[in-house]
Amino acid sequence: MAGDLVESAKRAAAQHAVRDHLKPDYTHIGIGSGSTIKYVVETIAAMSKDTTSKMKFVPTGSQSRDLILDAKLPLLTIETLVLEKEYVPGQQYLDVCFDGADEVDPELNCIKGGGACHFQEKIVAVMSKRFICVADYRKKVPNLLTGWPGIPIEVHPSLTEYVRRKLIELGSRKPYVRSGLPGKAGPIREREDPSKGLYTVESLARRIGEIKGVLEIGLFSGPTGPEAKDHQKDGGEKPV
Numbered sequence: 001m002a003g004d005l006v007e008s009a010k011r012a013a014a015q016h017a018v019r020d021h022l023k024p025d026y027t028h029i030g031i032g033s034g035s036t037i038k039y040v041v042e043t044i045a046a047m048s049k050d051t052t053s054k055m056k057f058v059p060t061g062s063q064s065r066d067l068i069l070d071a072k073l074p075l076l077t078i079e080t081l082v083l084e085k086e087y088v089p090g091q092q093y094l095d096v097c098f099d100g101a102d103e104v105d106p107e108l109n110c111i112k113g114g115g116a117c118h119f120q121e122k123i124v125a126v127m128s129k130r131f132i133c134v135a136d137y138r139k140k141v142p143n144l145l146t147g148w149p150g151i152p153i154e155v156h157p158s159l160t161e162y163v164r165r166k167l168i169e170l171g172s173r174k175p176y177v178r179s180g181l182p183g184k185a186g187p188i189r190e191r192e193d194p195s196k197g198l199y200t201v202e203s204l205a206r207r208i209g210e211i212k213g214v215l216e217i218g219l220f221s222g223p224t225g226p227e228a229k230d231h232q233k234d235g236g237e238k239p240v
Protein backbone atom coordinates (compact mmCIF):
# COMPACT_ATOMS: atom_id res chain seq x y z
CA MET A 1 0.00 0.00 0.00
CA ALA A 2 2.75 2.44 1.02
CA GLY A 3 4.65 1.25 -2.04
CA ASP A 4 1.67 2.11 -4.26
CA LEU A 5 1.55 5.59 -2.78
CA VAL A 6 5.23 6.14 -3.49
CA GLU A 7 4.92 4.88 -7.06
CA SER A 8 1.89 7.14 -7.64
CA ALA A 9 3.86 10.08 -6.27
CA LYS A 10 6.79 9.34 -8.58
CA ARG A 11 4.47 9.05 -11.57
CA ALA A 12 2.68 12.29 -10.66
CA ALA A 13 6.00 14.14 -10.29
CA ALA A 14 7.17 12.79 -13.65
CA GLN A 15 3.95 13.72 -15.45
CA HIS A 16 4.03 17.20 -13.97
CA ALA A 17 7.68 17.70 -14.93
CA VAL A 18 7.20 16.56 -18.52
CA ARG A 19 3.99 18.52 -18.98
CA ASP A 20 5.56 21.75 -17.73
CA HIS A 21 9.11 21.45 -19.02
CA LEU A 22 9.24 19.46 -22.25
CA LYS A 23 8.56 21.98 -25.02
CA PRO A 24 7.60 20.86 -28.54
CA ASP A 25 10.53 22.72 -30.13
CA TYR A 26 13.15 20.89 -28.03
CA THR A 27 15.37 18.50 -29.97
CA HIS A 28 17.87 17.09 -27.45
CA ILE A 29 16.70 15.74 -24.12
CA GLY A 30 18.80 14.23 -21.30
CA ILE A 31 17.31 11.27 -19.46
CA GLY A 32 18.67 10.61 -15.97
CA SER A 33 18.72 7.46 -13.88
CA GLY A 34 16.70 5.84 -11.13
CA SER A 35 13.23 4.49 -10.55
CA THR A 36 11.44 7.84 -10.99
CA ILE A 37 12.89 8.38 -14.43
CA LYS A 38 11.04 5.42 -15.85
CA TYR A 39 7.84 7.44 -15.38
CA VAL A 40 9.39 10.38 -17.24
CA VAL A 41 10.15 8.10 -20.18
CA GLU A 42 6.70 6.51 -19.91
CA THR A 43 5.08 9.96 -20.04
CA ILE A 44 7.16 11.06 -23.04
CA ALA A 45 6.46 7.79 -24.85
CA ALA A 46 2.71 8.36 -24.39
CA MET A 47 2.87 11.80 -26.07
CA SER A 48 1.85 12.23 -29.67
CA LYS A 49 4.54 11.13 -32.11
CA ASP A 50 4.09 14.47 -33.91
CA THR A 51 5.30 16.25 -30.78
CA THR A 52 8.30 14.02 -30.11
CA SER A 53 9.38 13.12 -33.66
CA LYS A 54 12.23 15.65 -33.77
CA MET A 55 13.51 14.79 -30.29
CA LYS A 56 16.56 12.68 -29.48
CA PHE A 57 17.24 11.31 -26.02
CA VAL A 58 20.63 11.15 -24.32
CA PRO A 59 20.95 8.62 -21.46
CA THR A 60 23.03 8.92 -18.29
CA GLY A 61 23.74 5.21 -18.02
CA SER A 62 22.72 1.75 -19.14
CA GLN A 63 19.40 1.84 -17.26
CA SER A 64 18.19 4.98 -19.01
CA ARG A 65 19.59 3.76 -22.32
CA ASP A 66 17.41 0.64 -21.97
CA LEU A 67 14.37 2.71 -20.98
CA ILE A 68 14.78 4.89 -24.06
CA LEU A 69 15.21 1.90 -26.35
CA ASP A 70 12.29 -0.02 -24.81
CA ALA A 71 10.06 3.02 -25.30
CA LYS A 72 11.20 3.16 -28.95
CA LEU A 73 12.42 6.73 -28.58
CA PRO A 74 15.47 7.86 -30.62
CA LEU A 75 18.68 7.37 -28.65
CA LEU A 76 21.79 9.54 -28.91
CA THR A 77 24.99 8.95 -26.95
CA ILE A 78 26.86 11.87 -25.42
CA GLU A 79 29.78 11.22 -27.76
CA THR A 80 27.55 11.42 -30.85
CA LEU A 81 25.73 14.44 -29.51
CA VAL A 82 28.98 16.40 -29.25
CA LEU A 83 30.30 15.19 -32.60
CA GLU A 84 27.02 16.04 -34.34
CA LYS A 85 27.08 19.67 -33.20
CA GLU A 86 29.44 22.20 -34.63
CA TYR A 87 31.57 23.97 -32.06
CA VAL A 88 30.04 27.18 -30.75
CA PRO A 89 31.79 28.77 -27.73
CA GLY A 90 29.79 28.37 -24.55
CA GLN A 91 27.10 26.26 -26.14
CA GLN A 92 24.73 24.03 -24.22
CA TYR A 93 24.21 20.77 -26.07
CA LEU A 94 20.87 19.70 -24.63
CA ASP A 95 17.64 21.66 -24.30
CA VAL A 96 16.62 20.01 -21.07
CA CYS A 97 17.57 17.16 -18.80
CA PHE A 98 15.19 15.27 -16.50
CA ASP A 99 16.70 13.45 -13.55
CA GLY A 100 15.80 12.15 -10.11
CA ALA A 101 17.40 12.91 -6.74
CA ASP A 102 18.00 11.23 -3.42
CA GLU A 103 17.50 14.39 -1.34
CA VAL A 104 16.57 17.98 -2.19
CA ASP A 105 16.94 20.92 0.22
CA PRO A 106 14.95 24.20 0.19
CA GLU A 107 17.62 25.87 -2.00
CA LEU A 108 17.18 22.98 -4.47
CA ASN A 109 20.62 21.56 -3.84
CA CYS A 110 20.44 17.81 -4.41
CA ILE A 111 22.23 14.68 -3.43
CA LYS A 112 22.31 12.30 -6.36
CA GLY A 113 24.10 9.10 -7.17
CA GLY A 114 22.10 6.55 -5.20
CA GLY A 115 22.22 4.50 -8.36
CA ALA A 116 25.92 5.32 -8.83
CA CYS A 117 25.32 7.15 -12.11
CA HIS A 118 26.25 10.62 -10.90
CA PHE A 119 29.39 10.92 -13.04
CA GLN A 120 27.43 10.74 -16.27
CA GLU A 121 24.41 12.47 -14.73
CA LYS A 122 26.55 15.50 -13.89
CA ILE A 123 27.96 15.63 -17.42
CA VAL A 124 24.52 15.53 -19.01
CA ALA A 125 23.24 18.09 -16.48
CA VAL A 126 26.00 20.62 -17.15
CA MET A 127 25.52 20.17 -20.90
CA SER A 128 21.81 21.05 -20.60
CA LYS A 129 20.19 24.45 -20.70
CA ARG A 130 17.72 23.34 -18.04
CA PHE A 131 17.93 20.71 -15.33
CA ILE A 132 14.59 19.43 -14.13
CA CYS A 133 14.81 17.51 -10.89
CA VAL A 134 11.92 15.06 -10.63
CA ALA A 135 11.37 14.15 -7.00
CA ASP A 136 8.46 12.95 -4.89
CA TYR A 137 7.51 14.10 -1.38
CA ARG A 138 10.02 11.79 0.35
CA LYS A 139 13.01 13.58 -1.15
CA LYS A 140 12.32 17.03 0.31
CA VAL A 141 14.49 17.65 3.39
CA PRO A 142 15.35 20.74 5.49
CA ASN A 143 19.09 20.00 5.07
CA LEU A 144 20.97 17.58 2.88
CA LEU A 145 21.93 14.35 4.65
CA THR A 146 18.84 14.43 6.84
CA GLY A 147 17.99 10.88 5.86
CA TRP A 148 20.47 9.94 3.18
CA PRO A 149 23.63 8.31 4.55
CA GLY A 150 26.27 10.24 2.61
CA ILE A 151 27.40 11.92 -0.55
CA PRO A 152 28.42 9.50 -3.30
CA ILE A 153 31.81 10.36 -4.75
CA GLU A 154 33.37 8.78 -7.81
CA VAL A 155 37.09 8.24 -7.32
CA HIS A 156 39.96 7.13 -9.52
CA PRO A 157 40.63 3.52 -8.44
CA SER A 158 44.33 4.08 -7.74
CA LEU A 159 43.57 6.91 -5.30
CA THR A 160 40.75 5.40 -3.26
CA GLU A 161 42.64 5.24 0.03
CA TYR A 162 44.22 8.67 -0.49
CA VAL A 163 40.79 10.22 -1.09
CA ARG A 164 39.34 8.36 1.90
CA ARG A 165 42.00 9.89 4.17
CA LYS A 166 41.45 13.36 2.73
CA LEU A 167 37.71 13.05 3.35
CA ILE A 168 38.41 12.25 7.00
CA GLU A 169 40.50 15.44 7.18
CA LEU A 170 37.49 17.35 5.84
CA GLY A 171 35.30 15.94 8.59
CA SER A 172 33.78 12.81 7.16
CA ARG A 173 33.00 10.41 9.96
CA LYS A 174 33.21 7.16 8.10
CA PRO A 175 34.10 7.30 4.44
CA TYR A 176 34.06 3.92 2.84
CA VAL A 177 34.33 2.31 -0.53
CA ARG A 178 30.99 1.35 -1.83
CA SER A 179 30.60 -2.13 -3.09
CA GLY A 180 27.40 -3.45 -4.50
CA LEU A 181 24.07 -2.07 -3.45
CA PRO A 182 22.93 1.34 -4.60
CA GLY A 183 21.65 3.70 -1.97
CA LYS A 184 23.69 2.42 0.96
CA ALA A 185 26.94 4.23 0.58
CA GLY A 186 28.69 7.54 0.27
CA PRO A 187 31.64 8.84 2.06
CA ILE A 188 31.02 12.16 3.74
CA ARG A 189 28.55 13.88 5.98
CA GLU A 190 28.04 17.59 5.72
CA ARG A 191 28.68 19.35 8.98
CA GLU A 192 25.49 20.74 10.35
CA ASP A 193 25.73 24.46 10.86
CA PRO A 194 27.32 26.80 8.30
CA SER A 195 26.92 29.76 10.69
CA LYS A 196 29.57 28.20 12.91
CA GLY A 197 32.12 28.35 10.13
CA LEU A 198 31.42 24.84 8.93
CA TYR A 199 30.66 23.85 5.37
CA THR A 200 27.96 25.12 3.08
CA VAL A 201 26.90 22.90 0.21
CA GLU A 202 28.99 24.95 -2.23
CA SER A 203 32.10 25.03 -0.08
CA LEU A 204 31.85 21.34 0.67
CA ALA A 205 31.45 20.49 -3.01
CA ARG A 206 34.44 22.69 -3.84
CA ARG A 207 36.65 21.18 -1.15
CA ILE A 208 35.81 17.61 -2.07
CA GLY A 209 36.29 18.45 -5.75
CA GLU A 210 39.78 19.78 -5.01
CA ILE A 211 40.98 16.41 -3.69
CA LYS A 212 43.15 14.73 -6.31
CA GLY A 213 41.53 11.53 -7.46
CA VAL A 214 37.94 12.74 -7.06
CA LEU A 215 36.27 12.39 -10.45
CA GLU A 216 32.77 13.55 -9.56
CA ILE A 217 30.59 14.34 -6.58
CA GLY A 218 26.92 13.50 -6.09
CA LEU A 219 26.16 17.04 -4.91
CA PHE A 220 24.25 19.17 -7.39
CA SER A 221 24.02 22.86 -6.48
CA GLY A 222 20.73 24.68 -6.69
CA PRO A 223 20.25 27.78 -8.83
CA THR A 224 22.18 30.93 -8.01
CA GLY A 225 21.92 34.54 -9.17
CA PRO A 226 18.99 35.67 -11.34
CA GLU A 227 18.14 32.07 -12.26
CA ALA A 228 17.30 31.36 -8.64
CA LYS A 229 14.44 33.85 -8.78
CA ASP A 230 13.16 32.41 -12.05
CA HIS A 231 13.32 29.02 -10.53
CA GLN A 232 11.24 30.02 -7.54
CA LYS A 233 8.65 31.40 -9.95
CA ASP A 234 8.32 28.43 -12.22
CA GLY A 235 9.03 25.80 -9.63
CA GLY A 236 11.27 23.51 -11.57
CA GLU A 237 14.31 24.56 -13.56
CA LYS A 238 17.80 24.96 -12.26
CA PRO A 239 21.30 25.09 -13.63
CA VAL A 240 23.86 22.88 -11.96
Ligand code: 5RP
Pocket residue numbers: 032033034035036037099100101102111112113114115116117118121
Ligand atom coordinates in the same frame (compact mmCIF):
# COMPACT_ATOMS: atom_id res chain seq x y z
C1 5RP B 1 21.11 7.72 -9.64
C2 5RP B 1 20.40 8.90 -9.13
C3 5RP B 1 18.91 8.84 -9.03
O1 5RP B 1 18.36 9.87 -9.79
C4 5RP B 1 18.52 8.96 -7.59
O2 5RP B 1 19.16 7.91 -6.87
C5 5RP B 1 17.00 8.85 -7.41
O3 5RP B 1 16.56 7.56 -7.70
P1 5RP B 1 15.02 7.14 -7.54
O4 5RP B 1 14.22 7.88 -8.57
O5 5RP B 1 15.04 5.64 -7.75
O6 5RP B 1 14.61 7.47 -6.13
O7 5RP B 1 20.97 9.90 -8.79
O8 5RP B 1 22.51 7.89 -9.64
